Amino acid sequence: MKRLWAFFQRFLRHRRQLVAGFLCIPAAQLLDVAITVVIGKTLDRLRSASDTDFLLGVVGIILGLSLVRGVFRYLQRWWIVVVSRWVENELKQDLFDKLVSLPLSYHAASRSGDVVSRVTSDVENVRMFLGPGMMYTLGAVVMVPVSLGLLFSINAPLAATMLVPLLLMGLGMKAFTPRIHKWSLAVQESLAEIGHRAQENFGGIRVVKGYGREDSQVARFEKASRLNRDNQILLGRSRGITHALTHGANDFTFVVILVVGGMAMIDRRMAAGDLFQFIDLTFKVFWPIIAVGWIAGMYPRALASAERIDELLDRKSDLIEPASPKSLEPVRGALSLRDVSYSYPNTSTSAISGLSVELPAGSVLGIVGPTGSGKTTALLLLARMMDPATGSVCIDGTDLRQTTLANVRSAIGYVPQDSFLFSDTWRDNVSFGLAAPLDDERLARLADEVCMTEEVARFPDGLDQRIGERGVTLSGGQRQRTCIARALAREPRILVLDDALSAVDTETEAKLISNLRAAGRGRTVVIAAHRLSSVVAADLVVVLGRDGRVETQGRHADLVNRPGWYRETWQRQQARDELSVL
Template identity: 30%
Template sequence: MIQTLRELFKYILPYKLNYLLGIGLLALTAAFEMFNPKLLGMTIDKLNTNPRSGLWEWLGYDSIQNVDPLSQSINLNAIYFYGSLILGIMLIKGVILYYSRYILIGDSRRIEYDIRMKLFDHLLALEPEYFDKNKTGDLISRLTSDLEQIRMIFGPGIMYSFNVAFLFLFALFNMISINTTLTLLAIIPLFFLVYIIKTVGRKYYDQSRIVQEEIANMTAFVNENLQGIRVIKSYVKESFILGFFEKINLEYIRKNLRLAELNGILRPAFVLIAGVSTIIILLYGGQAVMSQTMTLGQLIEFFRYIESLGMPLMAMGWVISIYQRGTAAYSRITKVLETEARITDKQAYSYINSLQGNIELRNLSFAYDNRSHLALDDITFEIKKGEKVAIIGPTGSGKTTLVSLLLRLYETPDQSILIDGIPIQHIPIKVLRKHFACVSQENFIFPDSVLENIQFGATEDKDMKEIIDVATIAQFDIEIDSFPDGYHEMIGERGMTLSGGQKQRLGIARVLTAEPKIFIFDDSFSNIDSATEKQILTSIYHSFKDE
């Protein structure tokens, strides 16, 4: 866990000044916390003393000859004075505490943002093959619940850790100044905490990882089944899916209960140790008061120091769980961050910024990972710029695989695919893909407006006339005009409000905004009638024949 925390704390560096300020304010808060026991002890000792002595000199009275009703008034003045002082200190402490929390919790949110952006950016850089092997729900869990656990380390974890540390140091100093022997006796039980934390901590870390994995499994299950809700309803499988979800939910509860058991050990342990310390103070401190080696005010002051440590010490059980769960969550995130993208621009020539569109395949063979048979076997052909070529074959013959390889979504052997005579490994990925426009049979539709879905393919914002032009080429303009909100019509999740043919025509309009050099239609007219298909292809040809 220590190594994981070292890796985590590198994210604090951009905010180190803020953290130093926040921690400094926590130290001030702890210092002000120590004033209350001191003032309370002084008040009791002064009120417990004959009014001819200490109290009067302390309040500025030179001498009092006789105890009269005025002494009672002066005692009340002392109470009012100390009470006002304590109230003022508490107000100052409250203001400082507010700003310390504002700084530390605010920066923890910024660190959460930084890690989430880093993780999502890394996911975007990974090839589709990674997503073929990892569930979407699991990745969503890492971006959400796992990151929240990590944020808790940078916020409440750090805040409460330093708060307890400062309170302990200041209280220890003051306790030693009152009675060294009593202080040593009072803190002896605290050493048992080290053993408890060491014993329970490792088990808590391991169980936290198991719980986080179970959250990921549940998220993945819900995500997959909500996406396939129409299939579930079509086959009347609601009861079956609900039963399966119940098993996952019960397993999640069972593993969380085990985590609660471990967490339940810590808090009672802190309470027990605090109770033992209280008994020791009462026995030894009571004897010290009776033997007049301590005053009553000092004993109460000592108790208040222990009491001021009580709640923070009990909170340490929660803080330890924060660190354990946070480090377990970070180990899941590092698995993603440590996954290296295999398709990169390491071999790319930076001077290449445009392509003509000549395609050549040389003895191309390809197999997906963990599969023994080849998806493509020794494919060789050449397509010149401006040529129209149809590649046909039965289902599973590798047509879609070929499209993926041309877009370099999967890696291929060097010199097996060339564009303008250049191996695609030497062409920058962005340059390569911006010259291709691929429309597949199943187009992903974003839950946004028709306009935003069409414009998604553009490298720069298009004006309304250009959007209407590409929709017209795709033979989709008339239907868009029939929508209540036209081009601003909102589309449901994954385009559920559109028909299959409408989705395909929207996909065609989208790729046209990219103004590519190479068009690829991968069975993208399967839901479009032949007459409309012919109109679309003719319109595309006439619109791009000079490019």
């Protein structure tokens, strides 16, 4: 409960609306009881035709009371449900802010489906339990004792008898509510699985089609869909039984009241008005108890959801910002990595080990090596997506941990290995890192810098061409160059490219690299690549070995003259290029 209390405090931030809503609850409930009592008393007063005026007067009073009750009911729902929606919204926003701020290491280890369900269904579970849950509970807290008191004052033995079916119904509910919750959870999960299947399949539709796996994917979808159908049926069955049980108990209570109350009426121990009050008040006890039982059944789920939300909100970023950060301005762009090592969590080997590089501002650094040698890891450390386990990464002599992440982000333009684009226009994608979309002139210059002018001109909508989800309407090379343009738009002093030219032909590649150097006027460029042609013009090339260690370093001209991986790879790639020309 302590955990949920922390969430309830979020409701208390909207104290005024909440208190107003809470005050409306007893007002509406008491008016509800008052209407029943007035009708009961009226029935007993009616004796002859002369009572017609009295009856009409009472009808007026009842309509008035009913109107006021309606207003209270409306306001109670309005304030409490609105507050619960506000809290939901704030909670979702906090979760989203947290998720965005968490480092790559968190995202690498978590499934996106799990993250989505924390932001959606977990938040909904907590909201339902605390918002509407509170409203129904408070309603029951007022209604049940008041109605029971009145029932016992009208006819104590009959009131005591009526408790029997109520108790039976309570037991039935206790038995079936957990089942309903269990099946509704199963339905929720199987629905999420259907969503996950659909999303993954359509996201990877090229792979599905390329491998001719449509049938097997359809079969897997069918399986998930069938599971959901079965869960829905089981949920429907449990719901049906609970409905039958509550309505059965309801009717059974009627029968008890009719028999015991009817006998009392025959013996003239009970008036018709009292019997009416009795029946009506019984159901004013009956339904709130059902509602509270329902909410109590939601408790375990709400608690589990609260734990999952807390776990995410309490997670600390391992990228800690200093209390008094140093400024990087004006960034010159000198880079130094000193004895940098890093191993990923839960792995036994180092991805990068003892990497040391000194790079003056305005130079080009190439990082090459076989696949899995740690190129991406080195760039992630350089762009402070994560911190090294040992050693330091500095820009102009300042350790990245001594400045803010925002300073690092504005100094470095980072182009990841997977060229991700948003399903937006070309203009919006390139302007992603800026506050406002770029104008045509600046965009045209960027297109030129990344050698895309002709291709953009061929887009039917030019600069405002919509790009399909994840950039599917572009070629691999166009996607990569759009990502470079996106990084360049922020005019960073340091540009970091992770194999971002792999899908571009060698001629365009050479032109692009020379553009990057010329247009940046002293910009520092770091290029990780498989294709050695990318680093031919680099001022320094670092060759990583399979264990994440520096095998050797130097300029291209030196490296091709030394026996080793670099020379062999260069000769192989040269031979391949020559063959492709033939």
